[in-house]
Amino acid sequence: MRTPVKKLAIAVSTSIALLGAGQAAAEIQVGIAGPMTGPVAQYGDMQFSGARMAIEQINANGGVNGEKLVGVEYDDVCDPKQAVTVANSLVNDGVRFVVGHLCSSSTQPASDIYEDEGILMVTPASTSPEITERGYELVFRTIGLDSMQGPVAGNYIASLNPERVAIVHDKQQYGEGIATAVRDTLKGQGVEIAMFEGITAGDKDFSSLITKLKQADVDYVYYGGYHPELGLILRQARQADLDATFMGPEGVGNKDINTIAGEAAEGLLVTLPPSFDQKAENQKLVAAFESKGEDPSGPFVLTSYAAVQLIAEGIEKADSTDPFDVAEALRSNSFETPIGTVEYDKAGDMKSFEFVVYEWHSDGSKTPVK
Amino acid sequence: MQDLLYFSQQLINGLTIGSAYALIAIGYTMVYGIIGMINFAHGEIYMIGAYTALLAITGLATLGVTWLPLILLIALICAMIVSSSMGWAVERVAYRPVRGRHRLIPLISAIGMSIFLQNYVHLAQGSRNIGFPALIEGGFQFGSSGAFQMSLSYMQITIFITTLICMTLLSLFISRSRTGRACRAVSQDIGMANLLGIDTNRIISATFVIGAALAAVAGLLLGMYYGSIDPLFGFIAGLKAFTAAVLGGIGSIPGAMLGGLILGVSESMTSGYLSGEYKDVVSFGLLILILLFKPTGLLGKPEVEKI
Incomplete structure (x- = not known):
């Protein structure tokens, strides 16, 4: 009596696992990690609002290589300890691309985990030079340095x-x-x-x-x-x-x-950073934010938008969702984003960024x- | 001349903050004096006092009340009422059921209460820093030398005077009133006081209520003085006030006043002559030194361990 039940259980769980894998192939998860609460939560609001808009617009234009982007949001409270917890749960959730973190002191410990686990990270706000100084392959930013x-x-x-x-x-x-x-x-x-x-x-x-x-x-x-x-x-x-x-x-x-x-x-x-929302070429995007009742003028809104866009275009250029291929594509191409033309050096820093x-x-x- | 002015200015800064520490320290020292426990949730009571005062001030501003003394008075009364009821409730919920057990149990209960209250305000009011309106502005300028000018703001004067009034009233209350006498009796020997017909539960509640009311006064004053409040700011202030209470001799009311002033002045002198980075190092270093060399504090009486 026992064996059939066991077999059935295995069959059911395998099919669930396959089902899960099937779903994962149809969409690309993008983690958004930043402070939703805590003393600097308003910067997190900027980050989440910019990233959500980018995901929404990319999906409306047919997604990335036919696959939809799905934003998964995490709260790190801008606390280094919490950032490590968040990074570990991203790993567990199988997310392979992250927009974040926001505070340099959170980004640094989290980036160790991402690099080890093969997750590509683009921070839209952390300006500490140490983050890209360690020769990591999968760490990028859409903001300048201190x-x-x-x-x-x-x-x-x-x-x-x-x-x-x-x-x-x-x-x-x-x-x-x-x-x-x-x-x-x-x-x-x-x-x-x-x-x-x-x-x-x-x-x-x-x-x-x-x-x-x-x-x-x-x-x-x-x-x-x-x-x-x-x-x-x-x-x-x-x-x-x-x-x-x-x-x-x-x-x-x-x-x-x-x-x-x-x-x-x-x-x-x-x-x-210069007011990207004042640029003539961004006015359509600004109108899209305003129609949702959101304010695109914060310093990290459009950098977060650009971070998502870079991940999407990197995947398209590499024609692969392997973070290492995407990193290679980001380093070897130049991208037109709302924050201007983005080109990366070996460390993952933008070649030029204006303050x-x-x-x-x-x-x-x-x-x-x- | 400039050095002297600089010294006096730092002294004023230190005394201001020290008087506020003293107001909060009273709550620690009275509770310890009577039931021998440390109420770690007291810093949160102070924080709640500041939030209540801010809500009252904002509410009055919306109602169109503009007469400053009235606003301050109502804010003060609201803060005192809310904080006192909070202090009373905390004692009933978290301390009374565990009173008389091993002394670690009320301590852990107090830490739990502190975390609970902090997170409660987090949820109810959000975690951002909220600006506190500067209701009392301006001050006296005197003694300028070179580019340096010494100043004493009306806000600082308000803090001194209010602290002085509160301390005098408290001393009178403890030494003259019937409840004050009962407080002293309970602190000397709670069992005997009980036998003599003093309602010790009522006296213990009264202690919590008085401590919380003074913390609320400090909350309103420091909220205005600093300019912003957040749900976590009771924690550090509580630690500082606790240090002040231990410094002066925990259980002694004049000791809490003295400890607060010493702590405030040593902090401002450290920032003034060394560096702000060492401020907390000095204040907590002072605590360790006192605990090592004079564990009963400056004005504390050596006493036999209560069992």
């Missing part, structure tokens, strides 16, 4: 002939990396650095730091980090009558800084300064 953003900020501050500059960072990979790049550029230009100091991310009281900045009599303060801390520093600096111009990387450039800093956010300088200096306003809008 080492490109730092010099832009440093050169801009130097061009204003500052007397004394202070550099503050949040001791995290992203913030400290970019702050170091700015310091090196300024030093190279012969500008005096009055202070180079770390704060603790998540701290709320910056009165001592601000007193110190006042004492050091600085006219420019560069902050490497994210908006929750810079927002408070701006606000507390204004209350303490600190008369200095602040500047930060794209991690501070979003409207949440206005809810924290209020009026004090006026005049903040931010280096951001622009913007002046931030207290209503959350921004104007380019050069």
Whole structure:
């Protein structure tokens, strides 16, 4: 009696497995990993909105080699530990292409797992140089590096002939990396650095730091980090009558800084990728976002869109869904995307990526300064 | 001259933050003094106080109330009521059922309560930093030397004065009132107090309610002073206040005040003269030193282990 049951069970499970395999062949899963919750969730919103739109449009145009893309979303809370968990569940789910992660400190540990497991990753937002420095084959990005953003900020501050500059960072990979790049550029230009100091991310009281900045009599303060801390520093600096111009990387450039800093956010300088949504050739895409009630102006919306598009076109060019073939195709071709022409070097970095200096306003809008 | 001004400014910064730590530390120290347990959910009560105050302020603004003292008063009362009921409920739900067991059990229960409250606010209010309106702006400028100018903001003055009033009222309450006397009796010997007809359960509840109310005051003040709140900010503040309570001698109310001020000043001096990176190193290093060399804290009385 037992044997037939067992055979039947094997038959059923095999057919289910085959069925599963059949489905997997008809569609290509694209993992989207980024923060849905947590203090920087609004960047995650940009990422998810851009990637979803790309998947939707590619599918509407017949998919990739006749196969549909399916987005699978994961929340890493921008926490390195959570990112590792997410990466492992992607592996378990059999996903072979990932758009993400967002925070450099999450992308780095996750990329180790992806490389080992043969999963291709395109990060639309992580700018830390270390991520592509390790000679990985399957790691790409659709954004520039801190080492490109730092010099832009440093050169801009130097061009204003500052007397004394202070550099503050949040001791995290992203913030400290970019702050170091700015310091090196300024030093190279012969500008005096009055202070180079770390704060603790998540701290709320910056009165001592601000007193110190006042004492050091600085006219420019560069902050490497994210908006929750810079927002408070701006606000507390204004209350303490600190008369200095602040500047930060794209991690501070979003409207949440206005809810924290209020009026004090006026005049903040931010280096951001150029506003891709302002480009004439992207207007059709912008209209598509707006018709869905979404805002395409965030810095990571169109980079995420481009990341999905690159994965799709890479698969088409390689005529294979093997991540290694796709990586090869990405390195050897050039692609037209909403963020411009993309060509990759051996490390997986874009050969050129531009950063622009913007002046931030207290209503959350921004104007380019050069 | 400039150095002196700089020192005074850092001292003011430290005293401001220290008074707020002291307000939160009272909750730790009173609970420890009476039932010998550490209420790790107290930082979350403070955070909930700040959220309630913000909701009240936003609500009043929508209703069109513009008179500042009225807004502050209503926000304060709302925050105190909500936090106090929270403090009371936490004691009833999480501590009373396990009171008298092994002392690790209430501690674990407290940590669980802390995680629960944090995540509850996460879900209810979202995890983003929310801006807190600066209701009290401006301040005095005095003593400028070179480019440096010392300032004392109205907000800082408000924090000092409020802390001072709360501490005075609390001291009067503990030393003069009937409930205060009962509190002291329960802290000296809970069994005996029970035999003498004191409703110890009611006194313990009262302790939680008072501690939570003071934490709510700190929540409103620090929310305005810092400028933003998030569901996790009670955790660090709670740890700092706990350090302050231990520093001053846990179980002693004047000790909590002293500990808070010392902690605040040492933090601001570390950021001011060393680097902000070492701020937490110094404050928690101080805690370890005190625990090593004077485990009862600065003003704590050496006491026989309660069994």
